[in-house]
Amino acid sequence: MPDPTSPVTPGPSRRGFLAAGAAMAAGGSAWSLWRADEARMRADVVVARAGSYDVDLAGIVRGGLAELGLGRSRVAGKSVLLKPNLVEPSRSAPQVNTHPALVRAVAEVFRSWDAREVFVAEGQGHCRDTGYVLEQSGLGPVLEEAGLEFVDLNHDDVFTVPNRRGFTDLGSLHLPATLRRADLVVSIPKMKTHHWAGVTLSMKNLFGVMPGVAYGWPKNVLHHAGIPGSILDIVSAVRPSLAIVDGVVGMEGDGPIMGTPVASGVLVMGANLPAVDATSARLMGLDPWRVPYLAAASGRLGPIAEPHVRQRGEPIAGLARAFAIMDHPSLAFLRG
DSSP states (O other): OOOTTSOOOOOOOHHHHHHHHHHHHTTOOTHHHHHHHHTTOOEEEEEEEOOOTTSOHHHHHHHHHHHTTOSHHHHTTOEEEEEEOOOSSOSSOTTTSOOHHHHHHHHHHHHHTTOSEEEEEEOOSSOSOHHHHHHHHSHHHHHHHHTOEEEEGGGSOEEEEEOOSOSSSOSEEEEEGGGGGOSEEEEEOEEEEETTTEEESTTGGGGGGSOHHHHOTTOHHHHHHOHHHHHHHHHHHHOOSEEEEEEEEEEEBSTTTSOEEEOOOEEEEESOHHHHHHHHHHHTTOOGGGSHHHHHHBTTTBOOSGGGEEEEESOHHHHOOOOOBOOOGGGGGGOO
């Protein structure tokens, strides 16, 4: 991974971040707050059709990443960490966890490009029995069959870095030592609504990088510090290389666990996570400017405005569908 102790461009003040959140909660637009910083940013995002988990997912991923300029020349000899979204031990609810077939397909692509190693790492936030979650989610048997190593980040050794962005009041962040082993960190989330954050996609997925031995279950220290700000601090510290969003079957309603499945039939790929997540939100029928952590990421971690995201692959309009949002005051900021 890039050295998390190296200098970074200063982030917006905590007051500025809270102002953005307040604008969204009031039904306003954070575009006026951040567009000057975002104007010089551009990012490429690929939207690809994937009608089921039985199609050639490896071929779709390989084609999408090639469209982004990623191939053997950038992967050969590298150590690649795949970070799926592993939440609950449920094999019968395909909308909860990143599907094992996609994890295997992504690993196959990086192996075909001569990566030195490809391994899967996660620190699930709820059930503490990692073996049970792996088995019951269906991911464990797939990893064993594919010969893929799994690292439990909840119980990893940790190292500490300064919280240079300061979107929260946390003075430092405790990261799993396994991050230092990886040259490339790939976030492979599920496309889901979230009853507190609004949506959970590639950025929120990195909560699972943070060790439970340092932050508790379900990462309560980060919840108390503030979910939107914690998301931004973690992304800034981890500096992921790539996102591949599993929207083949997503979740609407009471996400990220109790919601209902949505057959969206898409994969979303890109190297800039705010741009990927903004595109994914639009595919969910949601305005990314109304998601406080995406609005605050604009101009700091990446672009989210449509004119600044170079859309490749399938057009959003042909695949977008309105994900149902839980009817609760805590999610009023998502509604127009």
